[in-house]
Amino acid sequence: MFVDLRTYTMFPGRLNTFLDLYEREGLPIQKKHLGEPLGYFITExxxxxxxxxxxxxxxxxxxERRRQAMESDPDWIAYRRKSAEAGNVQHQTNKLLRSASFSPM
Incomplete structure (x- = not known):
């Protein structure tokens, strides 16, 4: 298994605005191209x-194939533009992880 671990840090006070827009507009597009996420979490x-x-x-x-299809989707392009204009995200990190031979996943 190959895992894409993404962490977005929001500006203080902008977390719920990000989540509302993402759940309403971004998540359906991602599910269409990427399938269900393995998990979606908020830090406590x-x-x-x-x-x-x-x-x-x-x-x-x-x-690469699935993300390329998503990045070409006009709905995703419109969502990304709207999300950027909202100015919620302060910082983003992305890690690509490969399962160790003994990993249960």
Whole structure:
């Protein structure tokens, strides 16, 4: 399994605005192209105002194919523009993880 671990840090006070827009407009598009996320979380301790989401793929090539289709989708392009204009995200990190041979996933 190949895992895409994404962490978005919001400006203080902007977390719910981000989540509302994403759930209403972004998530349906991502599900269409990427399938269901493995998880979608909000930090409770440590660095606050963060959203962490995890997507699973069969391989790096599978991830590339699905994300390329999503990035070409006019609805996704419109959502990304609207999300950027809202100015919620302060910082983003992205980690691509490959399962160890003994991992249960």
């Amino acid at each position: 301790t440590g660095t606050l105002n963060q959203v962490v989401h995890i997507w699973g793929y069969e391989s790096a090539a599978d991830r």
